[in-house]
Amino acid sequence: GENVEQHPSTLSVQEGDSAVIKCTYSDSASNYFPWYKQELGKRPQLIIDIRSNVGEKKDQRIAVTLNKTAKHFSLHITETQPEDSAVYFCAALSSGTYKYIFGTGTRLKVLA
Amino acid sequence: DSGVTQTPKHLITATGQRVTLRCSPRSGDLSVYWYQQSLDQGLQFLIQYYNGEERAKGNILERFSAQQFPDLHSELNLSSLELGDSALYFCASSEGQGASYGYTFGSGTRLTVV
Numbered sequence: 001g002e003n004v005e006q007h008p009s010t011l012s013v014q015e016g017d018s019a020v021i022k023c024t025y026s027d028s029a030s031n032y033f034p035w036y037k038q039e040l041g042k043r044p045q046l047i048i049d050i051r052s053n054v055g056e057k058k059d060q061r062i063a064v065t066l067n068k069t070a071k072h073f074s075l076h077i078t079e080t081q082p083e084d085s086a087v088y089f090c091a092a093l094s095s096g097t098y099k100y101i102f103g104t105g106t107r108l109k110v111l112a
Numbered sequence: 113d114s115g116v117t118q119t120p121k122h123l124i125t126a127t128g129q130r131v132t133l134r135c136s137p138r139s140g141d142l143s144v145y146w147y148q149q150s151l152d153q154g155l156q157f158l159i160q161y162y163n164g165e166e167r168a169k170g171n172i173l174e175r176f177s178a179q180q181f182p183d184l185h186s187e188l189n190l191s192s193l194e195l196g197d198s199a200l201y202f203c204a205s206s207e208g209q210g211a212s213y214g215y216t217f218g219s220g221t222r223l224t225v226v
Contacts, residue, residue: 104170
């Protein structure tokens with residue numbers, strides 16, 4: 001069935017360093033890939049997304065890349081700050097379906 | 113405030129009981145999605161409604177049911193509750209039938225079954 005694998009499950013970086021989170025999806029028909037940030041006890045919030053007709057998208061310190069051939073997509077956060085500490089979820093939406101398949105999450109800790 | 117309203121924020125109930133969680137989508141959004149998030153777990157899709165009709169079903173237990181009303185608010189009913197049902201339950205909404213422009217999540221209902 002549909003599956004999204006996310007790695008790593010935890011990630012600690014020093015403030016100012018970069019962080020990379022990787023996801024792999026199984027359904028080749030997937031065409032939309034959002035990333036959500038969830039702070040402790042709060043709702044997931046959309047931070048960036050990418051569609052299958054684009055290879056890369058950037059928004060300030062956050063970027064997402066997509067490799068359709070390999071069915072990989074990644075979140076890149078540069079110049080990390082303590083407020084970037086949260087759980088990050090990737091997701092994939094398959095064309096013709098109505099639900100996201102979420103990855104298992106990455107707990108990012110930015111150490112001051 | 114995301115515009116998606118969930119009530120109540122917290123709920124504590126005993127095993128075997130029945131509860132109803134409520135969600136009001138963002139103004140203009142016709143789709144409502146329900147997700148379950150157990151402690152330190154990911155987001156498990158339960159069910160989706162679009163304009164009053166069920167559109168997609170995930171790993172929703174038979175003890176759980178949902179509906180979307182004409183005013184587009186949705187209710188998730190959980191019955192014969194077990195300790196393992198303790199979780200955060202999120203509702204999300206989107207404008208169209210699909211979700212290709214992103215979900216907006218509500219703040220969640222934290223259910224504790226004792």
